[in-house]
Amino acid sequence: MKIHVTRSYKLNVAHFIPEDYVSPEQATLHGHEWKVAVTLEKSKGVAIPNWDVHYLDQFLKDPLNKFQNCILNDHLPHGTGEVLAQSLLEHLKQTALGPHIMAVQLIETRKNRFQGVFANSLDKT
Amino acid sequence: MLLPLRFIFCLFAWTFGPNQVTDPSMKSLSQGAVQTRIARRVYLSAAYRDARNLMKGHNFVLEASVRGPIDPGSGMILSIQELDAMVKSVAHKYDHQFLNELSEFQNSPVSTELLAQTCFHQLNEKISQLPGLTLDKIRLFESDDYWVDVGLHLMPEIDT
Numbered sequence: 001m002k003i004h005v006t007r008s009y010k011l012n013v014a015h016f017i018p019e020d021y022v023s024p025e026q027a028t029l030h031g032h033e034w035k036v037a038v039t040l041e042k043s044k045g046v047a048i049p050n051w052d053v054h055y056l057d058q059f060l061k062d063p064l065n066k067f068q069n070c071i072l073n074d075h076l077p078h079g080t081g082e083v084l085a086q087s088l089l090e091h092l093k094q095t096a097l098g099p100h101i102m103a104v105q106l107i108e109t110r111k112n113r114f115q116g117v118f119a120n121s122l123d124k125t
Numbered sequence: 126m127l128l129p130l131r132f133i134f135c136l137f138a139w140t141f142g143p144n145q146v147t148d149p150s151m152k153s154l155s156q157g158a159v160q161t162r163i164a165r166r167v168y169l170s171a172a173y174r175d176a177r178n179l180m181k182g183h184n185f186v187l188e189a190s191v192r193g194p195i196d197p198g199s200g201m202i203l204s205i206q207e208l209d210a211m212v213k214s215v216a217h218k219y220d221h222q223f224l225n226e227l228s229e230f231q232n233s234p235v236s237t238e239l240l241a242q243t244c245f246h247q248l249n250e251k252i253s254q255l256p257g258l259t260l261d262k263i264r265l266f267e268s269d270d271y272w273v274d275v276g277l278h279l280m281p282e283i284d285t
Contacts (some may be wrong), residue, residue, distance in 0.1 A: 010268075014172035014182040014223070029223035031172030031182015033268055069179045071172075109170060109184050 001044050004102060007056050008037040011064055015072035015079040029071070034081075035107040036064070036088060040100045048100055059095040063088055081106050081114040089116035162192035162261055163201075165208050169220035173235040185240075186266035187216045189248055193258035203258060215247045237273050241265035245275040 014031035038056060042048065048055075066075065073079030076087055085106040092101045106114040166188045175181050189212045193202045219227070224235045229243050245263040252260040262276040 012180075012182050014180050025221040028221050029172050030170050030221040031180070032170050032184050033182060069181065071180055110168065 003042040004039050005042060005053070006037050006039045006105075007053055008035050009060060009064055010034070011036050011067055012069055013067050013072050013084075014070070017080060018078060032108050034084070035105075036060070037105040037107065038088075038092065038101065039103040039105070040097065041102040042100065046100075048097070056097065059092060059097055060088075063091050081108050081112065085114040085116040089118065093118065160192060161195055161202060162190050163203065163205075163208065164188055164190040165205065165212050167209070167212050167216045169216045171219050171222050171224050173224035173230075175236065176234045183237075183267050185219075185237075186272075187212065187244060188264040188266070190261040190264070191252055191258055192261045193255075203255065211248060211251045214251075215244050219244075237265055237267045237271070241273040241275045249277075 011034040012031070013034055014029055016029045017026045019027040038060065040048070040056065042051075067084070071079075072084060076083045085104050088106070089101070089104040092098065092104065101118060103115055103117045106116075108114065166186050169185045169187065170183070171185060172180065172182045189208070191203055191208060195202055219240065224230055224240065230239070233239060241263055244265065245260070248263065249260045252258050260276075262274055262279065264272055264274050266272040
């Protein structure tokens with residue numbers, strides 16, 4: 001049996017999408033309160049050392065602080081939700097929790113969300 | 126010693142008080158007339174630099190409440206298409222914008238309060254042209270847990 005644990009965070013970021021790819025309105029600098037939801041997979045018999053729900057917070061503190069109240073395009077190429085989700089997932093993969101990280105969901109608006117799923121966990125499901 | 130005096134005063138206030146029949150709204154309420162209002166929410170995403178020079182981004186929710194009589198022909202206060210078009214015509218000016226660059230905020234800081242106020246004035250201009258209708262309230266949500274109300278006669282909240 002496997003359990004998926006998801007914890008979510010808020011991220012207040014402005015961004016714009018380069019005009020070549022999207023409609024003019026998205027090319028204007030605008031912002032969202034993004035919701036970042038990180039999903040961990042807990043398999044039976046595989047203990048996560050020091051685990052409790054707050055344990056995840058310390059691994060996200062640095063990247064969330066870095067992006068909080070910034071213009072995303074200053075930090076990431078294209079400044080898109082896809083790139084942000086990917087960058088958060090890659091960051092988490094390199095931490096001690098890496099092997100247990102399953103997915104990072106980035107909820108931009110009520111209608112848009114981006115999900116980075118670790119390739120291995122796709123194989124497992 | 127004070128109690129009987131107080132009783133006499135209450136009796137006086139009850140008999141000659143201002144809300145005895147003279148206030149028309151009280152009269153119609155006691156006769157069972159109810160007031161009705163409708164509300165519509167629209168969504169907009171915008172960025173702004175606040176007074177502390179922090180870059181902010183929000184998925185705002187703009188909620189407009191309109192009060193008025195129910196039209197006997199349609200059974201409605203206002204058709205949802207009409208209300209929707211009016212609220213959106215205001216909200217869309219700010220959707221996917223960097224608010225500090227807009228003309229409204231050239232000489233003032235940007236805040237949720239000020240955005241709500243300018244939305245109220247613009248929408249109030251449109252709604253008050255329709256006979257019998259009033260824009261009761263604008264509620265601008267910055268997030269699920271924080272919002273600003275703007276209205277000409279804001280009532281204490283009892284329905285939330």
